[in-house]
Each structure stands twice: as structure tokens, then as C-alpha cells.
Amino acid sequence: MARRQESARGSMPLKELLISKESKAMASFGVRDLDTMLRFAPRRYVVPAPLRSLREIHQGEEVSAIVEVESVHDRAMRSRYGFLLEVSVTDGTESLPLTFFLTKQRQVDWHRGRLPIGALILVRGTVGYDDYRKALQLTHPDYEPVEDTDEGRAWAQRPRPVYPLKQNIAQGTMRSATEKGLEYAGSLSRTVPEEVITRRGLPSLEEAVRLVHVPLTTEDTRRGMAHLRYEEAFILQSVFAQRRAQDERTPAPVLSADGPLQGLFDERLPFELTAGQREIGDELAARIAHGHPTSALLQGDVGSGKTVVALRAMLRAVDSGHQAALLAPTEVLAEQHHRTLTTLLGELARAGQLDAHPEATRVRLLTGSQRTSRRRETLLDVTSGQAGIVVGTHALLTESVGFASLGLVVIDEQHRFGVDHRRRLRAKGPSGQSPHVIVMTATPIPRTAALATVGDLDVLTLRESPGRRAGVTSFVVHEKLPAWEQRMWQRAAEEIAAGRQVFVVCARIDEDEADAPAPPLLDEDGTERTPALEPARGVHQSALRIAERPELAGARIGILHGRLSAEEKQHVMKQMVDGEIDLLVSTTVIEVGVDVPNASVMIVLDAERFGVSQLHQLRGRVGRAEHPGIAFFDTSAVVGQEHSQHLQRIADAADGFELAELDLRRRGAGDLVGEEQSGLQRTLKHLDVLRDSRAIEQAREDAFAVVASDPELTAHPALAGAIEDRLRDADPDVERS
Numbered sequence: 001m002a003r004r005q006e007s008a009r010g011s012m013p014l015k016e017l018l019i020s021k022e023s024k025a026m027a028s029f030g031v032r033d034l035d036t037m038l039r040f041a042p043r044r045y046v047v048p049a050p051l052r053s054l055r056e057i058h059q060g061e062e063v064s065a066i067v068e069v070e071s072v073h074d075r076a077m078r079s080r081y082g083f084l085l086e087v088s089v090t091d092g093t094e095s096l097p098l099t100f101f102l103t104k105q106r107q108v109d110w111h112r113g114r115l116p117i118g119a120l121i122l123v124r125g126t127v128g129y130d131d132y133r134k135a136l137q138l139t140h141p142d143y144e145p146v147e148d149t150d151e152g153r154a155w156a157q158r159p160r161p162v163y164p165l166k167q168n169i170a171q172g173t174m175r176s177a178t179e180k181g182l183e184y185a186g187s188l189s190r191t192v193p194e195e196v197i198t199r200r201g202l203p204s205l206e207e208a209v210r211l212v213h214v215p216l217t218t219e220d221t222r223r224g225m226a227h228l229r230y231e232e233a234f235i236l237q238s239v240f241a242q243r244r245a246q247d248e249r250t251p252a253p254v255l256s257a258d259g260p261l262q263g264l265f266d267e268r269l270p271f272e273l274t275a276g277q278r279e280i281g282d283e284l285a286a287r288i289a290h291g292h293p294t295s296a297l298l299q300g301d302v303g304s305g306k307t308v309v310a311l312r313a314m315l316r317a318v319d320s321g322h323q324a325a326l327l328a329p330t331e332v333l334a335e336q337h338h339r340t341l342t343t344l345l346g347e348l349a350r351a352g353q354l355d356a357h358p359e360a361t362r363v364r365l366l367t368g369s370q371r372t373s374r375r376r377e378t379l380l381d382v383t384s385g386q387a388g389i390v391v392g393t394h395a396l397l398t399e400s401v402g403f404a405s406l407g408l409v410v411i412d413e414q415h416r417f418g419v420d421h422r423r424r425l426r427a428k429g430p431s432g433q434s435p436h437v438i439v440m441t442a443t444p445i446p447r448t449a450a451l452a453t454v455g456d457l458d459v460l461t462l463r464e465s466p467g468r469r470a471g472v473t474s475f476v477v478h479e480k481l482p483a484w485e486q487r488m489w490q491r492a493a494e495e496i497a498a499g500r501q502v503f504v505v506c507a508r509i510d511e512d513e514a515d516a517p518a519p520p521l522l523d524e525d526g527t528e529r530t531p532a533l534e535p536a537r538g539v540h541q542s543a544l545r546i547a548e549r550p551e552l553a554g555a556r557i558g559i560l561h562g563r564l565s566a567e568e569k570q571h572v573m574k575q576m577v578d579g580e581i582d583l584l585v586s587t588t589v590i591e592v593g594v595d596v597p598n599a600s601v602m603i604v605l606d607a608e609r610f611g612v613s614q615l616h617q618l619r620g621r622v623g624r625a626e627h628p629g630i631a632f633f634d635t636s637a638v639v640g641q642e643h644s645q646h647l648q649r650i651a652d653a654a655d656g657f658e659l660a661e662l663d664l665r666r667r668g669a670g671d672l673v674g675e676e677q678s679g680l681q682r683t684l685k686h687l688d689v690l691r692d693s694r695a696i697e698q699a700r701e702d703a704f705a706v707v708a709s710d711p712e713l714t715a716h717p718a719l720a721g722a723i724e725d726r727l728r729d730a731d732p733d734v735e736r737s
């Protein structure tokens with residue numbers, strides 16, 4: 001589908017308001033019509049320096065003053081090409097020269113036209129010193145006409161918007177274009193119902209855009225922005241409300257059977273379920289028993305026991321005569337999940353074999369790299385329904401794998417998948433029904449952040465962990481400080497000597513290849529900065545260097561990365577699980593979910609290259625059983641530098657919830673649910689999912705009420721239009737609903 005760029009329905013095109021150079025420049029950053037222009041918010045405001053008397057000013061200061069024009073002179077400059085315009089102004093206490101160096105006669109004329117003798121102007125600038133005349137002066141100050149009244153003074157002190165612009169348009173041009181647009185604010189499309197605006201105590205849309213673009217006070221900007229933020233939240237929540245409403249009209253398999261597999265499985269479990277696991281298990285059971293598709297986000301920190309919860313729901317699907325699929329982001333993880341499920345289920349997973357339980361089902365693994373004969377056999381089990389549970393990668397969704405009766409899909413690690421993948425599942429269930437979907441994530445997010453980003457999912461949170469985990473302590477290690485590095489490898493060697501195992505993770509496979517850039521850091525005001533770094537270390541070279549370290553002499557070292565064949569990968573993982581490798585050097589193929597209970601050390605080289613949730617996942621690979629884990633975030637950044645401070649904050653964060661907030665503050669909501677995630681949350685314009693939690697909660701309540709009473713939004717055409725524009729902005733290629 002082509003990317004359409006036309007105006008929101010009915011909104012005044014900027015061509016009618018501005019000269020074409022300006023409207024083209026604005027189009028380059030998405031400002032296409034009156035509606036987008038007046039909702040294009042300043043990045044910040046500059047508050048002018050307090051008004052001063054000219055008697056009180058000093059060299060180097062920023063000043064604002066209301067002054068009268070006394071005299072204006074211009075002359076051609078002798079030493080340079082151009083003109084010097086000198087304006088003398090006074091405020092009754094002192095006189096001050098304003099100096100302009102101009103290249104063209106018409107610029108001189110333009111200033112002269114705006115500076116008649118006796119005119120009152122507001123000047124703003126930095127006080128300079130004229131060595132020749134030994135006097136203070138302002139060079140190229142900003143000025144504008146002003147009245148010396150209370151109103152005039154308030155006007156002079158108003159905050160000036162600074163827009164997030166590109167090079168092709170000036171701030172002044174943007175300001176005056178916007179001010180011109182404000183005259184037509186009455187024709188803006190009104191997305192939020194009047195009644196809601198009044199009830200929530202917000203300024204009307206017309207007033208809000210005026211407050212945002214021409215505020216008199218900082219409080220004005222806050223009130224104006226409150227409307228725009230609310231409006232954005234309201235549109236977003238209306239999308240979620242509509243999706244929910246659509247789910248309520250879509251049929252799904254009823255997964256309500258209570259046994260026998262679920263009961264048999266619970267009896268088999270070598271541990272007691274935690275209260276949280278039971279509670280969430282019950283909630284999921286209630287939801288999937290409902291004849292409409294559930295979309296749930298099951299979140300819980302690494303090791304909180306999500307897999308068991310999901311497996312119990314899958315067994316409920318099988319007990320109800322349907323199938324369940326478990327999708328993992330990589331083949332390695334799919335294989336591991338397959339092993340975990342078959343181990344947990346034991347004889348319950350061995351249908352067709354001699355030692356099977358009479359109620360057993362089959363758990364099948366389906367991956368792209370399986371041999372054809374094996375695959376054919378598996379596919380047969382999937383289509384015939386013999387396989388109650390199928391484990392695979394997301395290829396299971398895209399390939400035309402025909403399930404006999406797919407009732408439930410569990411997706412592991414949503415941050416690699418993209419929540420929107422679940423839309424592909426529509427009609428994949430029996431006789432065109434939609435299967436239920438549970439997405440599992442180990443990167444929990446704060447409640448309102450979840451509402452603003454995955455607001456069409458039911459969020460279920462596992463807060464406690466089973467408690468068998470010894471936990472992990474994290475340290476930042478600076479490569480530039482050899483004593484620290486040596487201590488790190490020494491610790492690794494000690495753990496190996498004690499019979500434990502070590503993971504070493506690198507940012508890339510080979511140092512001879514192009515280096516991936518480190519992720520940028522964001523400043524307070526959102527500007528990106530990427531401090532210089534050493535090139536990242538590679539798996540191959542690191543393995544060689546580690547092998548040469550005297551501390552680690554004799555350690556059995558393995559390597560693992562995405563370029564090995566599936567068999568090789570499987571072989572290496574098996575060796576690691578069986579304890580035949582002491583130290584595994586790998587890329588992030590082991591990032592999520594890999595379970596080696598005996599591993600106790602995680603060393604991440606060039607840790608600043610990894611995202612917050614990646615690092616949390618990685619350290620979650622150790623300390624999984626009774627041995628306490630140690631994670632080392634090794635960086636080439638120097639002590640105290642931003643990357644190093646950032647890593648230290650991650651090392652210090654207690655759990656996934658704290659980290660999620662850290663991540664949000666650092667990267668903004670855009671990346672909340674992962675790099676491959678396209679969609680709504682990428683394009684939040686005014687909302688900050690942490691700061692604006694109240695607006696988000698209120699907008700959700702209001703939007704769900706509006707959609708409940710008018711699902712097609714026939715009485716709210718402006719809202720329906722805004723939703724469509726929003727979805728198109730978010731992802732031009734995604735199908736709707």
C-alpha cells in the first residue's frame with residue numbers, strides 16, 4: 001500500500017494559508033494542514049529575561065527592556081561590504097545603542113520601517129561592549145513593537161515557543177505561520193466530545209492551541225498542553241476500545257474443560273505453585289473459557305515462573321479438544337521450550353509411545369531447519385490434531401501450517417515479536433475462529449505505560465518469584481582498568497573451579513566485519529548523543545583471547561552464534577546443559593530464556609551496546625537455581641562517562657519493574673516494546689507514559705465509554721477520522737482493526 005500523505009479529512013491545507021516554500025518545508029516534518037500545524041507542539045519555551053532598566057545592565061547579561069527609539073542612522077561600511085545601522089534607544093534612565101550589520105539596502109529599509117522615532121519597542125539580547133566607543137551596546141537584538149502598559153509588559157514577558165524544526169524553516173517563520181493559523185482555530189476538527197472536555201476541566205481546543213502557541217505565562221503552556229496530551233491519549237484509547245469491541249464480536253474456541261491433563265499435571269509438578277501462579281492461572285482459565293478471543297500480556301520478571309502458568313493454560317486447550325502453540329523468537333529457544341515442556345509433562349507428553357499415560361498428548365517441535373522427513377511427520381501430527389501442543393518459531397504463523405484446531409497461542413518474549421503479530425492469527429482457529437493469545441514478557445512495564453502502549457491487552461502480572469532462585473549481583477567492569485578486568489576473569493575461574501559454568505556475551509560475531517553502532521543516549525531535552533566508543537569485541541576473537549588468559553588455563557571453551565547451523569547450535573547448547581563446556585562465548589542468541597541452572601557467571605562484553613531489557617534478560621540467565629549468580633557488565637567506556645553511569649544504574653536496579661522505568665526514561669515509550677515493534681506507541685507525540693499517567697487513566701475511562709455507546713463512532717466522525725489518521729501514521733502498511 002502506498003504511503004498516503006493527504007490531509008486529515010476536511011482540514012484546511014496549508015497551501016491556502018502560507019506561501020508554498022513554507023508549506024513544503026512543514027510537510028517535510030509531517031505538518032500538512034491546519035489540524036497538524038496547530039497540534040505541532042513546541043519542544044520547549046524560552047522565557048525572556050525579566051524587564052530591566054537600562055541603568056542596571058551589565059556586559060554579558062541577557063536582557064529584556066521596553067525602550068523608545070531616539071534616533072536611527074545608517075552608513076556604508078568602509079572596511080567591509082555592507083551597511084551599519086545604529087539605533088539609539090532610551091528608557092528614560094539611560095540611552096543604549098543597538099547595532100546591526102546588514103548586507104543589503106533593503107534590509108536597512110526594512111528595519112527603518114519598523115523603527116520610527118518615538119516608537120516603543122521590546123528589545124532582547126546579550127549586552128556587549130563596544131571597545132571603540134567604550135560603551136555598552138546590543139548587537140543584532142530581537143525587537144518587536146510593544147505598549148508600555150500592564151498588558152504590554154505581560155506580553156513582553158511571554159514565553160516564546162521553540163519548535164522541533166528542521167534546517168529548512170526558521171523558528172520565526174514557524175511562529176508567525178502558526179499565529180496566522182490560530183485565526184482559523186474555529187475550524188479545527190474536534191476529536192474529544194465537548195462534554196468530556198468540560199468534565200475533565202480542560203480548556204477548549206481553540207483556547208488550548210492558543211495557550212500552546214502564544215502563551216502569556218508558563219502556566220498557560222501547561223494548560224494548553226494538557227488538552228493536547230489528553231486528546232492524544234483519548235484517540236489512542238479509542239483505538240484500543242474499538243479493538244476490544246471487535247474482539248467481543250469475534251468468535252473463539254471455548255476452552256473451558258477442567259481435566260484431565262491439568263489435574264494430572266498439577267499432581268506431577270515437583271513444586272507447589274505460588275499463590276500468584278494460581279491466581280493468574282485462574283484468571284487465564286476464566287478468560288479463555290469465554291467464546292471471544294482473549295489477548296493477554298503475562299508479565300513477570302525473569303524466573304518468575306511464567307512458563308508453568310502458560311503450560312497450564314495450554315493443557316486446558318488440549319483438555320477442551322483443541323491445540324495450543326508456543327512460539328519462541330529463535331530456534332534455539334524453541335528447542336529449549338520443547339525440552340522444558342516435555343520434561344515437565346513427562347509421561348503426559350508421550351502419546352503413542354509405550355510408556356505414555358493413557359490421557360497423554362503429543363508435544364511437537366516444528367522448526368525450519370528440520371529434515372524433510374521429520375517435518376512431514378510433525379506436520380501430519382499438527383494437521384491431524386495428534387499433537388496437542390506445537391512448539392516453534394514465529395514461522396509457525398507465517399507458513400501455511402494447518403492446525404486441526406488451534407485454540408491458544410502463547411508467544412514468548414513479546415519484545416522480539418511485536419504485539420501486532422497476533423492480528424495475523426485471526427481466523428487461524430477452527431472454522432475461521434480466532435485463537436486466544438497469551439504474550440509472555442520478562443520486561444514488565446508500569447501500569448499506565450502498559451495502558452498507553454498495549455492497551456488492548458489484558459495485563460496479568462506475576463509479582464513474586466518462586467524463591468528457589470539464589471539471585472544475581474551485578475557489577476560494572478571497566479576494560480580500561482586492567483585490575484578490574486583481571487578480577488572479573490579470576491572470579492569466572494573460581495566459579496569454574498567450583499564446578500559452575502560461565503557465559504560470555506559479545507555484541508558481534510567477528511571483529512573483521514563492520515561494527516554496529518552503539519545505541520544513542522538521550523539528553524534531558526531529548527537530543528541524541530552517541531559518545532565515542534571502542535569497536536565491539538567479537539565472539540571468535542574473544543574466545544581466543546580468553547583461552548590465552550592464565551587464570552582460565554584448562555577451561556573448556558565453546559562458542560555459539562547465529563551463523564552456526566541448527567545442528568551445531570543444538571549440539572553446543574546440549575554440551576553446555578550437560579556441563580561439557582565450562583565457558584560459552586556467544587552472541588545474544590542466548591539472551592532470552594536459555595536455562596542452564598548450573599551457570600553462575602554472566603559476562604557481557606561491551607555492555608553499553610545492549611538495551612536495558614537485554615541486559616536484564618542476560619543477567620537473568622544466571623543465579624537461576626541454588627547458586628548465587630554474578631553478572632559483569634564490561635565496558636570500554638571510562639569511569640564516570642554516561643555509558644558507564646547508565647550501566648551502573650542497571651546494575652543497581654533491583655528488579656524488572658525498576659528497570660522498565662529506567663528504560664522508559666532513557667529511551668522514551670517508542671522503544672518500550674522492542675525494536676521490531678511497529679505501531680501506535682512508536683508515534684506518541686505529546687504523551688509521556690510515566691508523567692501523564694492520570695490523563696491516560698482518565699482518557700481510557702472516557703474513550704471506552706464513548707466506544708461502548710457508539711461502537712462505529714457514527715456520532716463522532718472527527719474522532720473516527722483522527723483514529724484512521726493515527727493508525728496510518730503509526731503503520732501505513734498494517735491492516736486495520
Ligand code: ADP
Binds near residue numbers: 277302308
Ligand atoms: P520465566 O519464564 O518466568 O523466566 P520459568 O517459568 O522459566 O520462569 O521458571 C523458572 C524456573 O522456576 C524453572 O526452572 C521452573 O521450573 C521453576 N518454577 C516455576 N514455578 C515454580 C514454583 N512455583 N516453585 C518452584 N519452582 C518453580
Ligand code: MG
Binds near residue numbers: 303
Ligand atoms: Mg521463560
